[in-house]
Amino acid sequence: MIIEQFNDEALAHYSYAIISEGEMALVDPSRNPIQYYKLAEKHNAKIVAVFETHPHADFVSSHLQIHEETAATIYVSKMVGAEYEHQGFDEGVSLQVGTVTFTSLNTPGHSPDSITIVAKEGDKTALFTGDTLFIGNVGRPDLRENAGNMRAKRLELAKDMYATMKTKFTDLPDNTLVYPAHGAGSLCGKNMSTDSSSTLGNERMSNWAFKEQTEEEFVEEILKDQPFIPSYFGFDVDINKDGALHIQKAKYEVPVFLNVDEIEESISIVDTRSGDDFKKSHLVGSINIMATSPKQKFETWLGAIIKPEEPYYLVVSSVEDIDPLLERVAKIGYEKQLKSIITVAENLEGNMPFLDVTAFKKNTSDFTIVDIRNASEVAEGKFFEHAIAIPLNELRDRVTEIPTDKSIVVHCAGGYRSAAGSSIIAKLLDKVEVFDLSDAIKDF
Template sequence: MQIEQIYTGCLAQGAYYITSNGEAAIIDPLRETKPYLERLERDGVNLKYIFETHFHADFVSGHIDLSKETGAPIIYGPNATCEFDCISAVDGQVFNVGKIKIKVIHTPGHTMESTTFLLIDENGKDHSIFSGDTLFIGDVGRPDLAQKAASMTQEQLAAILFHSLRSKVMTLADDVIVYPAHGAGSACGKNMSKETVSTIGEQKKTNYALRADMTEQEFIKEVTDGLLPPPAYFGMNVAMNKKGYDSFENVLNLGMRALSAVEFEAAAEETGALMLDTRKNGVFAKGFIPQSINIGIDGDFAPWVGAMIADVKQPILIICEVGQEEETVTRLSRVGFDNLMGHLKGGFESWRKSGKEIDTINRISAEQFAKELKVGESKIIDIRKESEYSAEHVEESYSRPLATINDWIKDIDSKEHFYMHCAGGYRSMIAASILEARGYRNFTEIEGGFNAISKTTLPKTDFVCQSKVL
């Protein structure tokens, strides 16, 4: 028996590849199927089943394409209604894979079809669980995402999750290994550990939601407290996972269309496509196509694309470093952004050489910021998450998280200058590109963000009155 966790850091997502005696199972696969097919061929095994722990909200699964390529059936737990061929298993149903067994344990709460898969080894011993978004390392799945579909409140779903965990998961032996669908950085929970593997016993000791003395009401309160609104694209990804989607190969072909600078400009004007620039923030700041939005491929690219663009049907034109075209298309497809119009042939340099208009971002170093800042007079916007801001921030700065930019951008006085930063420059450049695309030029972005600012002598504090307005 072999179990491999295939972890994708950009999505903080874990897929699982399991083999036994010439047969294989894959759990929660990513959109692109080629790596799985190559692995199956290399290992000389047949894919027997594709298991899905639930209808994912934060990425588009590769289950449909993988099933078409291999003939392996797609297995969901109870309550799953697909608009494609799938098996909605019953609670307790067992599937054989080589010499091992995979048992369906229905664990609703995160969603009503959420299922944990228990792997029973060749000796008949409970070995590990693939817990999807039911149980994470240090956390449990948020119960607010399926409210509309389930016609329930988040509190009702949380109560169901409480009983799923207590009656189905926590009754397993302490040495059973826990393999979750996500780790730190995912928006599917709020307190996930950076670790991606644990045991039932360890989680009973350390996971706040699995305390032995916890009441149902305490669980509901703690699990629902502090939940941030889910990214807008989540519902669209759920729909794609339930209803189906275009094949990855078709999406790749669309994105790999190379457009000259003239063709690229014409496509942008004719289609109203969003121009997405995936270069590093420092490179983008020095020169970019006017109206383009920067979301760097080297950061949490896919989640921020989903959060900022939101509508998966939005036409997109790609600007990236030469050689990164396929990687960019792949990452976009993972979160359902399939309406790709092509990419700029030769990257940004081809646009520069064509003599077309170029824009820049007013970016300065943290040291220059410290020299320019007039305490009590200069306005500073901190676009990190509220939790980051609460821990420490520049004195008298305002908390305006990037995720809510569409809410606070309208409050900006276009005649008043402000400084803007995040933690390291990745998110503040996203914000800067959005601001410039909407006509705001009255700001200065800080290179290196708070990480660099914290090394200066600027006064910092852990509290500021937020009653003031921008």
């Protein structure tokens, strides 16, 4: 069998194509299926199966679109309660694709309806573990308390994950290949390796979740220090349970307007341009979530700052950016609430001052410093002892906690998030000067 891994770096999401004897199966496909269609065409293969390891929280899957465009059957656990046409694929069920035999393991822990896909051909075995087993860790158990057909409390799922790790992989050999749905940088777990695959033998030796420990010890470790949960996670679980609209239809339903110089005040505006361009000129009240590189976590922060179903406008630098940005918005299902995508006129009323970093270094106490890193980052140590810590994803709701008697300087860990944070504070506290420390934080 041929296994092809696809990597969406912005979401740290891995999806897979398995090809054998002119047939192809897909595992956990991302929103746009064109890349899989191109691979199928290259190998002259027919897509016959789409496996969903669970309803994903951090991205929208194209399983329904692939089914409708290729007639491939969707396979998912019956426990998902999927609203689309599908076949249940739980333990005891098998499927032949070419010379590869696919079976399922029910592996609850990240979600109650998670499955691991087992692919065997001769003496070669591969596991597509979804969000159950990552390289170096396991999936977080706290995402299904408020979303999905099957809801479960984090403590229950933590105990389920303990049982999964103790019992579900014991009969598989050490040379079994492990292919997860996520890698380092994903919010679906913590402390993941930068490696994109592994073997079961390596994980048994190095992954803490395989080590001999009590259920109580396991539960304590898996529940502590998990990253924040973006607003959109539950929203995407529900979309994936129902099946998403075709991405091409979704993208081209969004209106486009050029050279805009004013917009209705009650609607949020997300400006994706560089921090420097934003500071020089922007529509008043805009939030600067930069999308100047495909590796930036634009999707995560869009879905963390803008609430599901909250209407918003999206500002792009150029008409050339329209399609790529619509693609990124659609990856998290945020295209329906997008009022329009726009380019803006020059010399707009909105602007932000650039920080004199030298002067700031001399007298940091003259400023109110706001640290917008995540709580786990702040716990590891502050850059400025007197800084007020408010995570970026909570900033819109907690901005009134920031004093306005001094100018405000906003920082994160590397300079990307502080562009968004400073613009949020400037929008909501318009009577005080707000500065973005940006990548000058590296000097501290």
